[in-house]
Amino acid sequence: MTNDLVxxxxxxxxxxxxxxxxxxxxxxxxxxxxDDTCVLVPDxxxxxxxxxxxxxxxxxxxxRPAIVDDGSGVAAxxxxxxxxxxxxxxxxxxDFVLPDLDGTPHALSDHRSKKRLLVxxxxx
Amino acid sequence: xxxxxxxxxxxxxxxxxxxxxxxxxxxxxxxxTELYAISNVPTVLLIDEDDRIVxxxxxxxxxxxxxxxxxxxxADQLEIIRRWVVDGTPMMTADEAREAVGDxxxxxxxxxxxxxxxxxxxxxxxxEGAARNFDRAAELAPHDWTIxxxxxxxxxxxxxxxxxxxxxAEFNAAGRPYHGVAPKRHL
Numbered sequence: 001m002t003n004d005l006v007x008x009x010x011x012x013x014x015x016x017x018x019x020x021x022x023x024x025x026x027x028x029x030x031x032x033x034x035d036d037t038c039v040l041v042p043d044x045x046x047x048x049x050x051x052x053x054x055x056x057x058x059x060x061x062x063x064r065p066a067i068v069d070d071g072s073g074v075a076a077x078x079x080x081x082x083x084x085x086x087x088x089x090x091x092x093x094x095d096f097v098l099p100d101l102d103g104t105p106h107a108l109s110d111h112r113s114k115k116r117l118l119v120x121x122x123x124x
Numbered sequence: 125x126x127x128x129x130x131x132x133x134x135x136x137x138x139x140x141x142x143x144x145x146x147x148x149x150x151x152x153x154x155x156x157t158e159l160y161a162i163s164n165v166p167t168v169l170l171i172d173e174d175d176r177i178v179x180x181x182x183x184x185x186x187x188x189x190x191x192x193x194x195x196x197x198x199a200d201q202l203e204i205i206r207r208w209v210v211d212g213t214p215m216m217t218a219d220e221a222r223e224a225v226g227d228x229x230x231x232x233x234x235x236x237x238x239x240x241x242x243x244x245x246x247x248x249x250x251x252e253g254a255a256r257n258f259d260r261a262a263e264l265a266p267h268d269w270t271i272x273x274x275x276x277x278x279x280x281x282x283x284x285x286x287x288x289x290x291x292x293a294e295f296n297a298a299g300r301p302y303h304g305v306a307p308k309r310h311l
Contacts (some may be wrong), residue, residue: 006153008244065233069241072253076237079158087160089226091177091218093169094159098149101134106147108126108171114169115209117125120151120162123136124275124283 005079005096012068012075013052023058023077032061093118128156130165130270132243132278152243157270158236161228163303164269170215178214179204180225181304195309216305225304235265239275246278255279265300267294284311 004024020026024034028067031038039061041047047057050116055075058064065078082093097107125146129137132152141148147286156162160169162181184201185194207213216224228236242257258275265271272291276283300306 003160006155006240008240009278044178064232065237067234067237067241069245069253069257071256072241072245072250074241074244074253076241078233078237079155079226081233084160084161084227087177088180088227089222091180091221092173093175093177095175096159097157098128098151098155100147101138101141102150106126106149109175111126112175115173117205118169118171119125119127120130120156120160120165121127121140122130122165122270122274123133123140124131124277 005083007055007075007077009055009075009093011073011077013053014055014058016048017051017109019053019058023062025058032058047099130162130274132155136137147153153240153307154236154270154274156230157246158233160301161225162270163232163267167304170205172212177221178208179216179305180214180221181302183302183304183306186308196307201307228303230267232268235261235268235271238264242275243250243278267298269295 003120007022014022016027025032025096026034027041028038033039041061047053047061055077056066056068059077063081065081066075068075083097086092087094093108095107097105099105108116127141127144127146127148128151129140129148130151131137134150137148137150160167164183166183166185168179168182168184169177172178183196184205185191185196185198186202188198191197200308204215208215214221238257238261242254242261245257246254258279261271262275273283273288276287281287295301
């Protein structure tokens with residue numbers, strides 16, 4: 001199941017024509033855009049080279065953490081930090097979608113307008 | 125009631141959910157631990173009808189199964205939950221709730237990404253790459269159970285064995301760091 005808050009890519013470079021499918025954002029003249037929102041790109045030449053962008057540079061602009069594992073080339077981009085800040089400082093519960101044991105997706109927001117007890121547990 | 129297993133293996137989780145009727149979700153990539161700054165389980169949050177967190181990360185127990193180990197009485201905690209469900213009385217004020225959970229450090233944030241890469245590489249058979257990223261995650265977040273203990277079964281270790289007890293001693297020596305509200309211990 002895909003979850004655009006947690007991304008893994010086979011390499012730090014994302015082709016521009018794959019950017020929207022991978023991250024949900026597109027590079028436009030006015031900046032990095034998604035729906036009606038655009039983030040200014042201060043140094044476009046540092047972001048884009050030969051039709052590809054560096055996942056770490058994009059993540060930095062979107063205030064998301066990112067790392068690249070040098071050995072395998074796999075890049076990981078984490079969730080926007082503003083979501084966690086919203087939880088900790090504004091006490092607004094960030095929404096998420098995760099599958100149940102049979103693979104059916106559930107969102108926290110499926111149960112909006114109810115009181116919810118959310119418990120993180122584990123088998124370990 | 126929504127339960128989220130910070131777990132990679134559905135079969136391991138099934139053993140816990142027999143007869144449970146509320147949603148039990150799988151979070152093999154530990155998204156929740158990043159979104160809510162969760163560093164151990166169980167971590168409970170109470171969220172109201174308007175998506176407002178009235179009780180942030182709370183190390184609460186619904187039974188006394190682990191009481192001898194944790195020193196935590198479930199009865200007090202169940203009463204707090206019951207009161208909130210019945211009449212909306214929260215355990216803490218909004219100002220207290222805002223102060224209750226420390227943000228993840230940059231290292232703890234990165235540890236989560238290394239953990240994700242490690243499980244991804246493990247799934248595709250790159251054991252060396254997985255080990256490299258698990259080790260890095262452990263270095264970056266040495267007292268985070270969702271990193272240190274969660275990786276034990278993925279690396280062929282026993283999450284209830286001597287390695288866990290050694291980690292537990294380290295954790296105690298470090299002052300039991302927890303991102304959230306730890307209950308009063310009776311031990």
